[in-house]
Amino acid sequence: MENYPTATILALNGMGTDADRVIVTYHKDYSGYTDFVKNTKTHPSVVVDEIKSFLVDLNDKTDFVSLTFSLVANYLQKANGNSR
Numbered sequence: 001m002e003n004y005p006t007a008t009i010l011a012l013n014g015m016g017t018d019a020d021r022v023i024v025t026y027h028k029d030y031s032g033y034t035d036f037v038k039n040t041k042t043h044p045s046v047v048v049d050e051i052k053s054f055l056v057d058l059n060d061k062t063d064f065v066s067l068t069f070s071l072v073a074n075y076l077q078k079a080n081g082n083s084r
Contacts, residue, residue, distance in 0.1 A: 011024075033053075
């Protein structure tokens with residue numbers, strides 16, 4: 001997937017909601033998202049029965065918690081006993 005112009009945040013196997021994989025990606029615009037879906041469906045090592053999407057507008061000012069990794073970093077620091 002490193003050859004595709006997409007910021008992949010994570011891609012994991014799992015289970016639930018009738019799915020066995022999840023990919024969280026960032027796209028500059030909707031066109032970039034549709035290109036990603038097309039490339040994913042045609043990737044030779046990926047078997048896709050169905051793609052379910054949940055699109056988020058990162059410019060929406062009513063978000064509950066905006067995209068940030070600082071919350072994860074703070075949690076990991078506290079969990080590891082660091083108070084930085």
